Amino acid sequence: MKYVLIFILAIYLIFKSTPQLKFCNIDTAKMAIPPRIFFDSAIDGRAQHVLVTRFFHNKVGIFSNELGRCYFGTIEPYYLFNTLGFIGFAAWLFAMFEFTLSKRWKILALILLLPLVPFIQFGYWKIIPYTHKVISLAGFILFMKRHEK
Amino acid sequence: MRFPKKQSLLLISILFLAAVLRFWHFSTNPPGLYWDEVANGYNAYSILKTARDEYGNFMPLTFRAFNDYRPALAVYTLIPTIVLFGLNEVGVRFPAATLGVITILLTYLLVKEFFRDEKIALTSSLFLSIASWHINFTRAQFEASFMLFFSLLALFLFLKSFKNFKLLVLSSVFFALALNSYQGAKVWIPIFLAAIIFWYRKELLIFGTKLLLPLAILTVSTMPIVLDFQNSLMRGKSVSIFNNNKHPKESFFSGYLSHYSPNFLFISGDSIGRHNVSGMGQLFVFEIPLILIGLFVLLRQKSRTKNFLFTWFLLAPLPAAISTPAPHALRAITFLPLWSIIGAIGLIKLINFHLKPAIKILLLFLLFSVGFYNVLTYLHLYYNHYPKEKALDWQDGYKEMVTYVGSVQNKYRSISITKAYGQPYIFVLFYLKYDPKKYQLQSEDKNKFDKFNFYPPNIDSGENTLIITTEDVASTHNLLKQFKLRGGDVVFEAREP
Numbered sequence: 001m002k003y004v005l006i007f008i009l010a011i012y013l014i015f016k017s018t019p020q021l022k023f024c025n026i027d028t029a030k031m032a033i034p035p036r037i038f039f040d041s042a043i044d045g046r047a048q049h050v051l052v053t054r055f056f057h058n059k060v061g062i063f064s065n066e067l068g069r070c071y072f073g074t075i076e077p078y079y080l081f082n083t084l085g086f087i088g089f090a091a092w093l094f095a096m097f098e099f100t101l102s103k104r105w106k107i108l109a110l111i112l113l114l115p116l117v118p119f120i121q122f123g124y125w126k127i128i129p130y131t132h133k134v135i136s137l138a139g140f141i142l143f144m145k146r147h148e149k
Numbered sequence: 150m151r152f153p154k155k156q157s158l159l160l161i162s163i164l165f166l167a168a169v170l171r172f173w174h175f176s177t178n179p180p181g182l183y184w185d186e187v188a189n190g191y192n193a194y195s196i197l198k199t200a201r202d203e204y205g206n207f208m209p210l211t212f213r214a215f216n217d218y219r220p221a222l223a224v225y226t227l228i229p230t231i232v233l234f235g236l237n238e239v240g241v242r243f244p245a246a247t248l249g250v251i252t253i254l255l256t257y258l259l260v261k262e263f264f265r266d267e268k269i270a271l272t273s274s275l276f277l278s279i280a281s282w283h284i285n286f287t288r289a290q291f292e293a294s295f296m297l298f299f300s301l302l303a304l305f306l307f308l309k310s311f312k313n314f315k316l317l318v319l320s321s322v323f324f325a326l327a328l329n330s331y332q333g334a335k336v337w338i339p340i341f342l343a344a345i346i347f348w349y350r351k352e353l354l355i356f357g358t359k360l361l362l363p364l365a366i367l368t369v370s371t372m373p374i375v376l377d378f379q380n381s382l383m384r385g386k387s388v389s390i391f392n393n394n395k396h397p398k399e400s401f402f403s404g405y406l407s408h409y410s411p412n413f414l415f416i417s418g419d420s421i422g423r424h425n426v427s428g429m430g431q432l433f434v435f436e437i438p439l440i441l442i443g444l445f446v447l448l449r450q451k452s453r454t455k456n457f458l459f460t461w462f463l464l465a466p467l468p469a470a471i472s473t474p475a476p477h478a479l480r481a482i483t484f485l486p487l488w489s490i491i492g493a494i495g496l497i498k499l500i501n502f503h504l505k506p507a508i509k510i511l512l513l514f515l516l517f518s519v520g521f522y523n524v525l526t527y528l529h530l531y532y533n534h535y536p537k538e539k540a541l542d543w544q545d546g547y548k549e550m551v552t553y554v555g556s557v558q559n560k561y562r563s564i565s566i567t568k569a570y571g572q573p574y575i576f577v578l579f580y581l582k583y584d585p586k587k588y589q590l591q592s593e594d595k596n597k598f599d600k601f602n603f604y605p606p607n608i609d610s611g612e613n614t615l616i617i618t619t620e621d622v623a624s625t626h627n628l629l630k631q632f633k634l635r636g637g638d639v640v641f642e643a644r645e646p
Contacts, residue, residue, distance in 0.1 A: 040428075043534045043636075056529045065416060065428070072411035078403050100445055 002144045009140050012085065018129035019082045022073050025119050029066035036062050067119065074115040074128045083129045088136040095139025098146075111135060159271050160257060167253040167278035171246040175288045176238035180536040180635050181545035183423060184572045186290045187579045188214040190241040193227035195585035203578070205589035210329075210373035211381060215572060218380040221373065222299075222330040223292040236582050241290050248298040249287025253278045255301045256486040260493070262308045263454045272493035277486045281527050282431045285424060286482060292331040293482045299327035300334075300341060301486075307345060311352045314359055321363030325370030332384045333480050335374060336468040341483075342367075344464060348457040388472040404475030408466035408484070411437075419478035422542030426530040431478055433527070435520035436492045443495030462487055537636035544570055546640035550617060550632045551580035553643060558600070563609040565602040566617040570640070573603050573617075610646040618642050 040057035073079070081089045099108050111131070118125045182190070192202045192212050202209050202224075211218045226244045234240040257274040261267065277283055286294045303323035310316035328338045346353060353360065374381040386392055390400040407413060414432050418425035425431065432440070447455050465487065469480035499516075502509065540546070547570070554564055554577070566573045574595055578588060583599075591598045596607050610616060616626060619641065626644035634640050 040534070043537055048533075056526055061526075068416050068434075069412060072416060075411065077406035077409045081402060081406055097445070097448065101449070 002148070006137070006141060006144065009087065009091070010137055013088055013133040013136060016083070016085060016088075016133075018126070019079060021079070021125055021128060022070075024070035024073060029063055029070065029119075032066045033059050033062050070119055071115050080132060083132055084136045087140075088133070091139035091143060092132060092136040093139070094143050095135045098139065098142045156267055156271065160254075160274065163257075163271065163275050163278050164250060164253055166275075167250045168246075170278065170284050171249050171287050174532070175242050175246055178532060178536050179289050179423070179543045180540045181543040181547060182238055182241060182579070183289070183542070183544050184215070184575060185219075185292075186241050187547075187575050188212075188572075189219075189224045189290060189292075190227060190231065190236060191575055191579045191585075193224050193231055194236045194579075194582070195589070196224070197228050197231060198585050199589065201585070201589060203585065203588060204592050211377055213380075217332075217384040217387075218377060219384070220292065220329045220331060220334065222326055223290065223295050226295065227290070236579065242288065245287050245290045245294050249283065249294055252283070252287075252294075252298050252301060252486075255298070255305055256489065259301060259305050259308070259486075260490055262305065263458070263490075264494075266497070268497050269490070269493045272496055273486060273490045276436070276489035276492050279524055280432070280485070280489060281426065281429065281531070282478060282482070282488075283485055284531075285426075286479060289423075291479060291482075293333060293479050296327050296331040296334045296337070297482050297485060299323050299330055300338065303327060304341075304345065307349070311355075314356060317356065317363055318366065321366040325366055328367075328370050329373055333468040333472075333483075335381070335385065336471065337483050340464050340467055341461070344457065344460045348453055348460065385472070390471055390473055400473070400475075401470055404473070405466050405470035407476040408469060408481050410476065413476045419476060421474070421477070421479075422539045424478045426527065426535050427538055428530060428534075429527055432488055432492075433520065433523040435516055435523050436488070438516070439492040439495030439499065440488065441495065442498050443491035443493070446494050446498050447491060458487065458490070462491075537634075540634035540636055541570070541638075541640070544576070545634050546570075546632045547573070547576040548580055550641040550643070551576050553630060553632070554615070554617065555581045557615065560613075561600070561615045562613040563600050563602060563611070564615045564617070565604050565608045565610070567619055567641075568603050568605065569619045574598065574601070577601055612646075614646060616644045616646065618644060 037057055037059070041053055044053045044057070077089075080092060084092055096108075096111075099111075114131055115128060118127060189212075192214065195201060195203050196208065201207050202212055204213050206213070210221050212221055212224050227241060230243040231240040234243060253274045256277050257270045260270040260273045264270070283294075300323075303320045303326075306316045306320035306323065310320055324338060324342060328334050390397050390404065394400055413419070413430065415430035415434055415437060417428075418430045447458065462484075465483040466476075466481050468483060469475055469477040472480060496516075500509075500513070504512070536545075550566075554566070558564060566577065572595075577583065588598060596603050602609055608616065610626070615629075618624065618626075620631070620639040621642060621644075624642075624644060626646050629643040629645060631639050632641040632643075
């Protein structure tokens with residue numbers, strides 16, 4: 001019975017449509033820097049010391065902010081919900097919890113670093129939703145195994 | 150309750166920090182009073198002078214204001230501070246800032262009650278004291294911060310009431326006040342109460358028939374809503390996802406999950422100008438690892454506290470999820486102080502991790518450095534950028550314009566003021582301290598009172614008139630004065646035909 005359920009979920013996940021992720025990579029992050037530096041510096045004005053302006057508004061900070069925006073876009077809860085469905089999303093959360101509980105740091109590191117791959121334009125964005133589907137299926141299997149005991 | 154000396158000093162320091170962050174220049178930043186603050190302030194002034202609101206209703210249980218029939222508590226709490234400080238920014242914002250500071254103390258007491266751990270309690274209150282989410286909503290008069298305060302106070306008294314029935318009665322009184330403090334409380338307080346009653350039902354059932362008294366108090370507290378039911382629902386209907394929406398289910402899931410979005414929490418925050426500084430999330434970036442650790446630690450616990458807090462965590466976005474727009478930091482204020490508590494659990498766990506001392510020190514140093522930078526950046530954005538960027542969201546410019554109008558009004562037969570920035574009539578009433586008794590006789594017509602006209606539709610450009618307009622370079626009327634926002638943009642012009 002459990003294999004049937006796993007098979008059904010696998011089929012569902014494979015054929016479920018994946019919403020488009022926002023176009024976001026290292027180039028878009030770099031492009032965002034100059035206008036934001038200009039805007040923030042203009043608000044600070046000439047009365048403020050340039051070092052203070054640079055401390056708060058700098059390329060590293062803005063790039064990190066854009067990188068964060070791109071990265072977090074791949075693990076947006078509503079995006080995961082639309083990609084995996086309700087049960088798939090719950091299974092994904094369970095998988096992350098189980099990997100942490102069983103200290104599978106290498107798997108977690110891989111999952112957490114994967115969204116950076118298309119960001120640095122090394123791979124195709126589709127790798128993201130399909131990775132989530134695999135994690136979700138793994139989570140479902142782990143859940144079934146746990147309750148088998 | 151006795152506090153050990155060292156912890157007392159730490160707690161007092163945290164409360165002092167909270168007070169500084171909430172009171173420092175709070176009359177000028179946020180820039181300008183926005184229309185809800187002004188409406189509440191003027192209605193409180195009207196009650197003070199005449200015991201009637203702007204429409205002449207005697208001691209109302211809901212305030213009609215802009216036909217949104219808002220709960221009364223936030224207005225009545227302004228009366229003492231208006232007596233003390235006058236009808237101005239301080240008089241209007243003082244209660245919210247004060248209750249905001251006391252909320253930090255309540256967080257400490259609540260967390261001590263939940264976990265019996267001094268370090269988690271102090272760290273939670275520290276995190277809430279510097280939380281931009283809480284600071285933003287306690288430096289101005291947002292009714293939701295009143296709901297937060299009263300509901301946390303009620304929860305604390307509830308937790309202390311298991312051997313003292315009187316505290317349960319007091320708790321029900323404060324839940325009743327919370328219900329009448331904010332529109333969103335009509336959704337949140339029943340849900341919150343249901344969660345509390347579910348997880349603590351064993352302790353409640355011990356009281357037996359005595360429970361009828363707190364139940365009666367809560368029932369009576371719904372009277373302001375029940376007695377004016379149609380009007381009480383008006384605001385809720387206008388923002389509901391079920392109103393003229395073909396896909397309410399999608400809107401609900403999208404709205405609900407958006408409040409757990411890392412982008413909303415850590416990168417961009419709420420897009421509504423009054424709710425957040427640009428360029429930062431609702432929480433600080435340094436809290437990311439702490440929250441992850443804290444959530445994991447909490448989930449692994451097997452305790453009723455964990456069950457209750459986790460239920461609270463899952464229910465918190467509901468008032469915001471059934472309304473638009475979403476995510477909405479104000480309606481989701483119900484999350485506070487959970488994020489601070491979870492972050493505190495994470496930090497204490499991190500400190501107690503079995504790591505090599507050098508690695509632990511390095512990690513904590515990194516965390517402290519990033520945290521320090523985050524908080525400094527927030528303060529810079531809040532005090533330097535926010536008043537300029539968000540001046541229009543806060544309807545800056547009205548005070549200067551109305552003060553000018555007040556100084557010259559005797560020279561004119563009629564004064565026409567643009568409605569471009571919304572509800573100009575209430576700003577005129579507030580800043581001119583217009584006699585409420587006189588206004589109540591003419592309050593139904595929001596397009597004019599006394600010699601003031603608000604256009605469209607009413608503009609009088611005849612002889613001996615003053616026109617307050619938006620910036621209009623093509624106008625042929627004689628320009629007398631311009632009024633500018635903090636950022637330098639012209640918001641009003643005073644012209645004579």
